[in-house]
Amino acid sequence: MNNPETPAGPLDGKVALVTGAGKNIGRAIALGLAADGAAVVLNGRGDKGLIASVAAEIEDRGGKALAVLADISDEEAVKRLVAETAGAFGRLDIVVSNAGLRCQTPLVEMSFSEWREILSVALDGAFLLARHSIPEMIKRGGGRFIGISGVSHHTGTPDRVHVNASKAGLEGLIRGMAGELGPHSITANAIAPGVIDTARGVSAGAAPPGSAVSGIPLGRKGLPDEIAAAVCFLAGPGGAYVTGQTLHVNGGKVFGQ
Numbered sequence: 001m002n003n004p005e006t007p008a009g010p011l012d013g014k015v016a017l018v019t020g021a022g023k024n025i026g027r028a029i030a031l032g033l034a035a036d037g038a039a040v041v042l043n044g045r046g047d048k049g050l051i052a053s054v055a056a057e058i059e060d061r062g063g064k065a066l067a068v069l070a071d072i073s074d075e076e077a078v079k080r081l082v083a084e085t086a087g088a089f090g091r092l093d094i095v096v097s098n099a100g101l102r103c104q105t106p107l108v109e110m111s112f113s114e115w116r117e118i119l120s121v122a123l124d125g126a127f128l129l130a131r132h133s134i135p136e137m138i139k140r141g142g143g144r145f146i147g148i149s150g151v152s153h154h155t156g157t158p159d160r161v162h163v164n165a166s167k168a169g170l171e172g173l174i175r176g177m178a179g180e181l182g183p184h185s186i187t188a189n190a191i192a193p194g195v196i197d198t199a200r201g202v203s204a205g206a207a208p209p210g211s212a213v214s215g216i217p218l219g220r221k222g223l224p225d226e227i228a229a230a231v232c233f234l235a236g237p238g239g240a241y242v243t244g245q246t247l248h249v250n251g252g253k254v255f256g257q
Contacts, residue, residue, distance in 0.1 A: 008037065009035070009036040009037025009038075010036050010037065010232075010236040010237055010238075011033060011036040011037040011038035011094075011232075011235060011236060012037035012038075013037070014037070014038045014039070014091075014093040014094060014235075015038060015039045015040075015041070015085065015089040015090075015091050015092050015093050015094070016030075016033045016038040016039070016040050016041070016093065016094035016095070016096065016235065017040075017041045017043065017081070017082075017085050017092060017094070017095050017096070017129075017133065018030045018033065018040060018041070018042055018043065018096045018098060019043040019044075019072055019096065019097055019098050019099035019125070019129065020043070020044065020098040020099030020100065021040075021042035021043055021044060021051055021054055021098070022042070022044045022047060022050030022051045022053075022054060023050060023198075023199065024196075024198035024199060024224055025098060025148065025193065025196060025198060025224045025227050025228070026042075026096075026098045026099070027054050027224070028223075028224035028225050028227065028228040029096055029098060029224075029227065029228045029231045030042050030054055030058065030065075031054070031057065031058065031228065032225065032228035032229065032231065032232045033094065033096075033228075033231070033232060033235060034058040034061070034063040034064075034065065035061070035063075036232050036235075036236060037063075038093075038094065038235075039063070039064035039065065039066075039089050040055075040058060040063070040064070040065050040066075041065070041066045041067075041068055041081075041084070041085045041088070041089075042054050042055050042065060042066070042067045042068070043067075043068055043069070043070055043072065043081060043099070044067070044069060044099075045069065045070070045071050045072070045099070046069070048067060048069050051067040051068075051069070052067040054067070055067040064089070066084070066085070066088050066089075068081055068084050068085070072097075072099055072121060072125035072128060072129060073120035073121050073124050073125050073128070075128050075132075078125075078128040078129060078131075078132050079132055082129075082132045082133050082136065085136075086136055091136065091139075091140055092133055092136040092137065092140075092143070093137065093140060093142075093143050093144065094143065094144045094145075094146070094235045095129055095130070095133045095143070095144070095145050095146070096146045096147075096148065096231055096235075097125065097126040097129050097130075097145070097146070097147045097148065097170070098148040099121055099122070099125055100118075100121055100122040100148070100163075100166070101117065101118050101121050101122070102160075102163060103118060103160075103162070103163070104159040104160055105159060105162075106158075106159050107159075107161050110161070110162065114162065115162045118162040118163055118166055119162060119165065119166045119169070121166075122163070122166035122167065122169075122170060123165075123166045123169040123170055123173070126147050126170050126173055127173060129145075130145055130173070130177060130188075133145070134177075134181065134184075134186065137184070137186050138184050138186070141184075141185060142184065142185030142186055143185075143186045143187075144186070144187050144188075144189075144234060144235045144239070145174070145177060145181075145186065145187070145188045145189075146188075146189055146190070146191065146231055146234050146235065147170045147171070147173070147174050147188075147189075147190045147191075148190070148191055148193065148227070149167045149170050149171050149190040149191065149192045149193075149246060150163070150167050150192055150193055150194075151192055151193070151194045151248070151250050151253055151254045152164050152167060153165070153167045153168040153171075154192065154248075154254045155253070155254060167192075170190060171190050171246050174188045174189060174190045174244065174246070175188075175244045178243040178244030178245075179244065182243060187234070187239065187240070187242060187243035188243055188244065189234050189239070189242060189243060189244070189245050189246070189247060190245070190246040190247070191227060191230050191231060191234070191246070191247045191249055192246050192247065192248045192249065192250060192254065193222060193227050193249055193250060194216065194222055194248075194249070194250020194251055194253040194254070195213065195216060195221045195222065195250070195251075195253065196221060196222045196223065196224060196226075196227065197221040197222065197223055197224070198224060215253060216250070216251040216252060216253045217251060217252030217253070218251035218252055219251075220251065221251075222249065222250065222251055226249060227249055230247055230249045234247070
């Protein structure tokens, strides 16, 4: 990417911020954007080592990366995250709101604090990222905001009403942003992954009901790199005329509408 003999990538000169970038889908997205030429800021909430290791991978491949710890449900932390991004690389062109928490609790056993915790990251965090990153994009005459949603609210997954609500809200936020920010040449889209072959955290519990491979027309789990490829499309030149959409990348488990 930085070698003058290497052909320019489609995202050369761009700066991307990816939340939840330490592992699984977030890691794949960060690596994919870097491979396409973007400088990448990797965000995580609690484990600096995870995001630092991904940043090192990018740098070892000739790219530019910065690891920044910040809780995206905290507005002051988000302000600092955006400021550090702009300070390090001089701009911010692409934001991928990937961070989220996965818990499984029946509705009648769910505490309000658990409900709020889930929404605070996936929905409030996306709003705060948008609120404080969009002005940087407007300064540059355009940008891309991509939210990582999921199939859970499309299928009504049991024991995950808080996750369902957060992702439905995220997609509503995305559509509103698309209509409002189009005049600034800023696109806003969501990607809805299905059953992806990732390492589940302890808090996520067992895979939720209805997530069996047998329910997927393509008959297999997706790969993190396949989600990353969709992000790179929306972030790149090919996605310039796509906005306000939810791109279903789930093997046909849900057919986009």
